[in-house]
Amino acid sequence: MNTTLNFAWRNIWRHPRRTILTMLAIAFGAALLVFSIGLQLGQYDLMIKGSISIYQGLLQVQKKGYLDEPKIRNDIKDIQNLARTIRDKTGIKSITARANGFALVSSEQRSYGTLITGVEPEYEKLVSSIPGTIKEGRYLLSDDSHEVIIGKSLANNLRIKTGDELTLMGSGRDGSIAATILPVSGIYDSGSKELDRNLIQIPIKTFQEVFSMGNAGHALIFYHDEIKKEHFFRQQLQQLIADNNQLLTLSWDQLQPGIKQAIELDYSSGWFMYLVLVAIITLSILNTFLMSVLERSREFGIMLALGYKPFNIAKLVMLEALILTFFALTLGTLAGLAINVYFAVYGLTFEGMEEIAQMYNMSATLHPQITFESILIGPLVIFIFTILSALYPAMKIRHLQPVEAMRKI
Amino acid sequence: MQNTDNQTVVICTDLSKTYQQGLIQVHALSNINFEVNKGEFICLSGPSGSGKSTLLNMIGGLDTPSSGKVYIDGEEIDKLNKSELADMRLHKIGFVFQAYNLIPVLTAQENIEMVMQMQGVSKNERHHKSLNILQEVGLGGLENRKPTELSGGQQQRIAVARAIVSRPSLVLADEPTANLDSLTASKLIDLMLQMNELHNTTFIISTHDPMIMQRSKKLVKLHDGKIIDNIIQKNNV
Numbered sequence: 001m002n003t004t005l006n007f008a009w010r011n012i013w014r015h016p017r018r019t020i021l022t023m024l025a026i027a028f029g030a031a032l033l034v035f036s037i038g039l040q041l042g043q044y045d046l047m048i049k050g051s052i053s054i055y056q057g058l059l060q061v062q063k064k065g066y067l068d069e070p071k072i073r074n075d076i077k078d079i080q081n082l083a084r085t086i087r088d089k090t091g092i093k094s095i096t097a098r099a100n101g102f103a104l105v106s107s108e109q110r111s112y113g114t115l116i117t118g119v120e121p122e123y124e125k126l127v128s129s130i131p132g133t134i135k136e137g138r139y140l141l142s143d144d145s146h147e148v149i150i151g152k153s154l155a156n157n158l159r160i161k162t163g164d165e166l167t168l169m170g171s172g173r174d175g176s177i178a179a180t181i182l183p184v185s186g187i188y189d190s191g192s193k194e195l196d197r198n199l200i201q202i203p204i205k206t207f208q209e210v211f212s213m214g215n216a217g218h219a220l221i222f223y224h225d226e227i228k229k230e231h232f233f234r235q236q237l238q239q240l241i242a243d244n245n246q247l248l249t250l251s252w253d254q255l256q257p258g259i260k261q262a263i264e265l266d267y268s269s270g271w272f273m274y275l276v277l278v279a280i281i282t283l284s285i286l287n288t289f290l291m292s293v294l295e296r297s298r299e300f301g302i303m304l305a306l307g308y309k310p311f312n313i314a315k316l317v318m319l320e321a322l323i324l325t326f327f328a329l330t331l332g333t334l335a336g337l338a339i340n341v342y343f344a345v346y347g348l349t350f351e352g353m354e355e356i357a358q359m360y361n362m363s364a365t366l367h368p369q370i371t372f373e374s375i376l377i378g379p380l381v382i383f384i385f386t387i388l389s390a391l392y393p394a395m396k397i398r399h400l401q402p403v404e405a406m407r408k409i
Numbered sequence: 410m411q412n413t414d415n416q417t418v419v420i421c422t423d424l425s426k427t428y429q430q431g432l433i434q435v436h437a438l439s440n441i442n443f444e445v446n447k448g449e450f451i452c453l454s455g456p457s458g459s460g461k462s463t464l465l466n467m468i469g470g471l472d473t474p475s476s477g478k479v480y481i482d483g484e485e486i487d488k489l490n491k492s493e494l495a496d497m498r499l500h501k502i503g504f505v506f507q508a509y510n511l512i513p514v515l516t517a518q519e520n521i522e523m524v525m526q527m528q529g530v531s532k533n534e535r536h537h538k539s540l541n542i543l544q545e546v547g548l549g550g551l552e553n554r555k556p557t558e559l560s561g562g563q564q565q566r567i568a569v570a571r572a573i574v575s576r577p578s579l580v581l582a583d584e585p586t587a588n589l590d591s592l593t594a595s596k597l598i599d600l601m602l603q604m605n606e607l608h609n610t611t612f613i614i615s616t617h618d619p620m621i622m623q624r625s626k627k628l629v630k631l632h633d634g635k636i637i638d639n640i641i642q643k644n645n646v
């Protein structure tokens with residue numbers, strides 16, 4: 001075996017320049033794949049993290065049917081109590097209760113229709129990034145303070161500043177008219193134009209009072225930045241709400257299917273690019289392997305005459321391909337990993353990324369994802385294709401006739 | 410099975426080979442009947458195109474006859490499948506070709522050992538046997554040379570060493586001296602005769618070199634694919 005390895009190794013270095021060029025092509029392809037896949041997945045991480053951290057959370061508990069029909073009557077009773085229980089039992093603080101509705105908000109000059117959410121200010125801060133983006137004034141004080149915060153765009157549209165009063169009008173849970181006047185305590189700038197234009201928040205108890213909700217609300221929001229653990233957290237939540245079969249747990253991709261769709265679309269176009277890259281590499285490798293087999297025709301003829309079986313020779317050629325690919329891929333993967341580690345530490349900023357970044361509430365600086373899969377998937381695909389392309393010349397050897405083979409020099 | 414006499418290594422009966430070249434049929438061999446006994450040193454002579462290589466290839470199982478039979482050590486090789494044929498070559502037959510016999514990336518010693526490795530000979534034994542045979546063929550000390558670092562004559566000696574190292578029933582050499590100058594050629598023949606004497610190895614050598622014909626113990630003359638003469642030359646060596 002040792003001898004065969006040695007034999008294969010020397011065959012690889014028959015044409016050092018050709019071998020090095022081929023190895024560099026494979027290594028370059030692998031490094032490029034490792035880098036782009038890492039970057040791509042890093043970007044998805046950012047997109048997901050950005051969009052779940054701004055408002056919707058990683059998971060939500062809602063009443064069945066509320067997601068499709070967000071009616072005010074589809075509510076959860078005693079919602080703050082439920083939130084407290086779950087916080088206590090899991091030991092995780094980043095869980096909060098919300099109540100949602102629609103309202104017509106009017107300043108002295110203008111009126112707009114918006115979403116209005118009742119929040120627990122203390123816990124809302126742990127779940128959503130909006131409280132941290134107050135640009136003017138301050139965030140809500142307590143569960144029952146009488147005040148409202150609004151987004152920057154809406155404030156501009158309504159031509160109001162902090163301290164001004166806002167009239168809210170909607171319909172309550174029981175169909176009665178819900179109306180109140182609240183002072184604007186803060187103006188936020190979340191980075192999401194949509195939220196800034198459409199969402200206002202008031203304390204949850206104030207909401208329940210205005211909209212005749214009693215102690216009910218519509219959703220429990222759970223946030224955690226380890227997206228990977230979603231499944232684990234979901235099971236935990238599911239267990240805690242199991243005694244109420246009206247409730248269910250929803251994950252971020254159910255809450256915001258648009259993000260998942262955007263990722264999937266991007267993913268498939270990415271894969272197409274990678275496949276083209278892999279195809280180009282494969283062709284160059286196929287060429288090398290084919291040449292290395294054809295030029296040794298006479299030698300193989302001699303070996304066959306001496307009693308080697310075509311299978312032995314095919315094995316030798318496959319071994320050569322394996323060794324060459326293995327070293328090239330190791331080199332390329334390490335190079336790709338090094339690049340990814342560098343950018344994971346220092347970040348990578350693309351020009352013109354700011355706009356897209358804003359759409360998903362992410363920072364414009366990318367950090368490639370470095371996981372086992374993100375590093376190994378690209379090289380693995382190349383490996384499979386190179387081995388497939390080495391199979392072709394190896395199969396040709398199976399039909400080699402000693403006399404014919406020896407006639408070729 | 411026909412004729413299992415221990416002393417007979419090769420039997421060819423009514424051996425013919427016809428190549429189809431476009432519309433023309435080339436009768437490379439016609440009705441060859443031919444026997445080789447253990448320890449013989451046979452020279453297969455004849456002009457270029459007379460069928461020497463074709464006959465050697467048939468005997469060595471490198472090519473299949475159009476009709477007729479070849480027996481090696483009493484076994485009809487036509488009945489063997491590809492893999493059994495390869496095994497037969499591996500264990501019973503040594504080959505020496507005209508040139509470029511050696512694997513260029515392997516050293517002299519490794520070239521000699523490669524066949525033994527396929528045969529499953531242990532590393533130590535391989536090592537020992539290959540160094541011994543290198544001494545015997547007069548190339549002791551050159552074991553680490555690559556083929557390109559050896560002269561044409563030395564390369565052919567390595568090829569002979571490789572062919573005989575595991576004591577095959579038969580060594581087939583197809584014009585082994587064709588690329589050598591006459592002095593080197595003569596020395597190579599000396600070597601093969603010496604190995605024939607020393608190990609009682611059976612040799613069939615094809616050539617159109619009169620010097621070799623003269624020195625062989627038995628001369629088989631081919632012409633247009635037919636044996637035209639079968640001469641025992643007693644007073645040789």
Ligand SMILES: Nc1ncnc2c1ncn2[C@@H]1O[C@H](COP(=O)(O)OP(=O)(O)O)[C@@H](O)[C@H]1O
Pocket residue numbers: 428429430435436437455456457458459460461462463464
């Ligand atoms: N593969 C082949 N196809 C067609 N004709 C062949 C083939 N091999 C040999 N021949 C023909 O068979 C005859 C014998 O060839 P060969 O055995 O090579 O002769 P020698 O070795 O004595 O020079 C020649 O006429 C040659 O042209």
Ligand SMILES: [Mg+2]
Pocket residue numbers: 461462463583584
């Ligand atoms: Mg010939």
